[in-house]
Amino acid sequence: MSEAIVITSGKGGVGKTTACANLGVALASMGHKVVLVDADIGLRNLDVVMGLENRIVYDLVDVVEGFCRLRQALIKDKRLDGLFLLPAAQTKDKTSVTPDQMKQLVDQLKEEYDYILVDCPAGIEQGFKNAIAGADRALIVTTPEVSAVRDADRIIGLLESSGFDDPGLIVNRLKPKMVAKGDMMDIPDIIDILAIRLMGVVPDDEFIVVSTNRGEPAALSANRSKAGEAFRNIARRLLGEEVPFLDLTEHETFWEKLLKLIKTG
Amino acid sequence: MFGWFRRKEQSKEVARDRLKLVLMQDRMALAPHTMEQMKDAVIVAISRFVEIDEKGLEFEWKGNERNKALVANIPVRSVRRSAKAID
Ligand SMILES: Nc1ncnc2c1ncn2[C@@H]1O[C@H](COP(=O)(O)OP(=O)(O)O)[C@@H](O)[C@H]1O
Ligand SMILES: [Mg+2]
Numbered sequence: 001m002s003e004a005i006v007i008t009s010g011k012g013g014v015g016k017t018t019a020c021a022n023l024g025v026a027l028a029s030m031g032h033k034v035v036l037v038d039a040d041i042g043l044r045n046l047d048v049v050m051g052l053e054n055r056i057v058y059d060l061v062d063v064v065e066g067f068c069r070l071r072q073a074l075i076k077d078k079r080l081d082g083l084f085l086l087p088a089a090q091t092k093d094k095t096s097v098t099p100d101q102m103k104q105l106v107d108q109l110k111e112e113y114d115y116i117l118v119d120c121p122a123g124i125e126q127g128f129k130n131a132i133a134g135a136d137r138a139l140i141v142t143t144p145e146v147s148a149v150r151d152a153d154r155i156i157g158l159l160e161s162s163g164f165d166d167p168g169l170i171v172n173r174l175k176p177k178m179v180a181k182g183d184m185m186d187i188p189d190i191i192d193i194l195a196i197r198l199m200g201v202v203p204d205d206e207f208i209v210v211s212t213n214r215g216e217p218a219a220l221s222a223n224r225s226k227a228g229e230a231f232r233n234i235a236r237r238l239l240g241e242e243v244p245f246l247d248l249t250e251h252e253t254f255w256e257k258l259l260k261l262i263k264t265g
Numbered sequence: 266m267f268g269w270f271r272r273k274e275q276s277k278e279v280a281r282d283r284l285k286l287v288l289m290q291d292r293m294a295l296a297p298h299t300m301e302q303m304k305d306a307v308i309v310a311i312s313r314f315v316e317i318d319e320k321g322l323e324f325e326w327k328g329n330e331r332n333k334a335l336v337a338n339i340p341v342r343s344v345r346r347s348a349k350a351i352d
């Protein structure tokens with residue numbers, strides 16, 4: 001009954017790794033056994049976002065090449081019981097693993113874990129093909145910007161032709177103030193354009209930077225932040241729960257409106 | 266002064282319109298089969314009413330930045346007396 005979910009985007013820097021870490025933390029804190037797989041070979045990041053960089057001995061490529069057993073490469077999270085990380089290799093490149101090997105690896109992980117979250121590299125080349133190889137489901141991360149949404153559309157097309165029929169969308173870094181001013185695309189605009197199921201909206205939140213600095217994902221229950229709450233909600237939706245979307249609307253204040261009027265006048 | 270009341274197009278509207286267009290072009294470019302399938306579907310639909318020159322059938326994107334139209338040029342050989350039943 002386990003499920004492998006790939007977190008992908010096309011464009012880099014939109015929040016795949018952040019989403020992967022936070023959804024992993026959220027699912028594990030709800031009592032599930034979760035393993036995070038960093039498939040961004042050569043540009044390993046999930047380890048530092050999780051704050052587990054000092055514990056790495058072996059990596060994904062070591063496992064695939066038979067240098068160690070899978071169990072030896074898995075790092076146990078220091079805060080949550082059922083949470084593990086399989087780090088990417090830092091000194092190899094994407095071609096050191098094939099989609100078949102990735103699928104085998106994910107299938108092996110499924111024997112032990114409820115959820116396997118695969119952090120996909122940017123792009124549509126081999127790294128992407130590896131990351132989706134063993135996945136049952138896909139989550140696409142975008143920001144409300146033209147270039148990110150365009151790349152998301154391309155990825156949705158590629159996922160469809162690889163047999164993923166119902167991918168979910170996460171809109172990350174939404175700035176409610178800019179939306180209120182009409183200077184950022186709104187969720188209905190993006191959903192209308194991409195024609196895809198919305199899984200969640202994560203606001204742009206300085207706390208993400210703080211928590212990444214500390215290696216403590218925002219979704220850890222001790223942390224109180226809008227972004228952390230948004231990720232916890234997405235995790236619950238992944239489990240099939242119906243969770244209302246956070247109200248992120250912020251209106252311009254009277255003074256901001258007046259200032260704008262004077263500026264444009 | 267009067268500029269105060271003239272509404273400037275919001276940048277999100279510009280973004281949305283540009284995205285819609287660029288995605289139309291991306292999707293078309295990435296799906297060369299789609300044009301062929303569309304041609305076949307149109308031939309089947311229209312042939313019930315008119316006899317067309319299938320070889321001369323042409324599809325083309327027309328229009329400007331804002332409005333795109335799919336224009337079909339369909340050479341007709343003759344018009345049928347009554348619509349053919351679909352087989
Ligand atoms: N909701 C958010 N609010 C603020 N900063 C964010 C948010 N999501 C991601 N970031 C920041 O954006 C940068 C890129 O995020 P990352 O998850 O590494 O993207 P990707 O894995 O897609 O390349 C990081 O510095 C991260 O801290
Ligand atoms: Mg990343």
